[in-house]
Amino acid sequence: MAAALTGSAKSTWASFLKSIASFNGDLASMTAPPFILSKTSLVEYSAYWTEHPKLFVAPAKEADPEKRALLVLKWFLSTLKQQYSSRSEKLGSEKKPLNPFLGELFLGHWDDEEAGRTELISEQVSHHPPVTAYSIFNEKHGVKLQGYNGQKAGFASMTINVKQVGVARLRLEKWDEEYLITLPALHIEGLVYGSPFVELEKSTIIQSSTGFFAKIEYAGKGWVGGKSNSVTAELYDNKNGKLLYTISGQWTKELVVKQGKTEIERFEHGDKNPTTALSIKPIEEQDPLESRRAWAKVGAAIDKGDYEETGIEKSKIENAQRDLRKKEKEEGTTWERRYFSAVDQVEAIDALVDRAGKFMKGVLGLTPLCMDEPAKTNGVWVFDTKKYDDVISGRKAEEVKRAGEIVLEATE
Ligand code: HCR
Secondary structure (H helix, E strand, O other): OHHHOOHHHHHHHHHHHHHHOOOOOOHHHOOOOHHHEEEEEHHHHHHHHHOOHHHHHHHHHOOOHHHHHHHHHHHHHHHHHHHHHHHHOOOOOOOEEEOOOOOOEEEEEEEEOOOEEEEEEEEEEEOOOOEEEEEEEEOOOOEEEEEEEEEEEEEEOOEEEEEEEOEEEEEEHHHOEEEEEEOOEEEEEOHHHOOOEEEEEOEEEEEEOOOEEEEEEEEOOOOOOOOOOEEEEEEEEOOOOOEEEEEEEEOOOEEEEEEOOEEEEEEEOOOOOOOOOOEOOOHHHOOOOEHHHHOHHHHHHHHHOOHHHHHHHHHHHHHHHHHHHHHHHHHOOOOOOOOEEEEOOOHHHHHHHHHHHHHHHHHHOOOOOOOOOHHHHOOEEEEOHHHHHHHHHOOOHHHHHHHHHHHHHHHO
């Protein structure tokens, strides 16, 4: 994008950089210049977890818990490229996603010959602060991933620093096994040249209920070793603190798995390992709350490069949402989330956090980088199977129709 910044775009970009120097940390409130707006809403990003469905279900087929934990780690590492660099393969083309409205949905599925069908449900469960919750499941293999995430951002030395709040939980039904996954911190580089891209930093953990613990550390250019998108993951046995495997390399390129000093495998997630396309309904058949239908006019305006129309269409949705919140406040009601519910805590998560925490302090001398305070995400968001069953069976048909009509007024 850098080369494209000339004339008025250049000065708009300079004013934007000045304005973010004092922004409040809520990415939703950041007003970016229209030419850096993406037509993809953040609610769509949940799909990045499963663009390799085969890798997602692979752990379910493995009987040995240690090898299963390794497969989970490999799958997790395979998601990083999709999550953090797929929109910016040409370094410096990261854009600002659309800010999902409360209740916005992104629904779809992946069909894969080997893995079968994997379903995706993603819902914006909070607008202030912005929080997206998702449930991704493959019934054939009994693999279920659910989680929620929000972001806290800051700006320093021409870099946007983003801390992710929330966790992901992977469940393997067949082995009655659960994994807690924390989310990496990241920062956006290249702002001064008008060519933003993401680099990961700090660390994440994966703790399994069967007693395996992975510590994953990220580094970028300029750190020891020096390569961009660097990662080192270590898989330990919780019982004795024994290091079982290390995986290192670049999360955008090749990763090498070692057992002790012996290399046992190399893998990559580039062209040799293409992603599976997500199937979503044609726009006309989508629910009015589904992201691509709701933002269709904004998307069309962005495609045309018509920034005035983009602003007008975006404002229609934002103003309608503001009016709706005002009305709810007056009536003492709240927006009913379609698939998720907020709870104060989840025992299974607490147990895994506790297990990881003890291990990290005892063996690695690190503080657990786990769940942040639920207040930052308006609660701990869980997939509500009762709500899901009600929607699927049609028992909620009236409510679903009403919610759609409310959003439709502003978008069509
Ligand atoms: C930081 C970011 C919005 C949040 C995006 C998250 C953290 C969302 C959850 C996904 O699971 C993982 C994920 C991946 C994205 O890399 C990350 C986005 C990258 C840029 C975007 C900023 C809000 C854009 C700021 C605007 C800049 C380009 C000026």
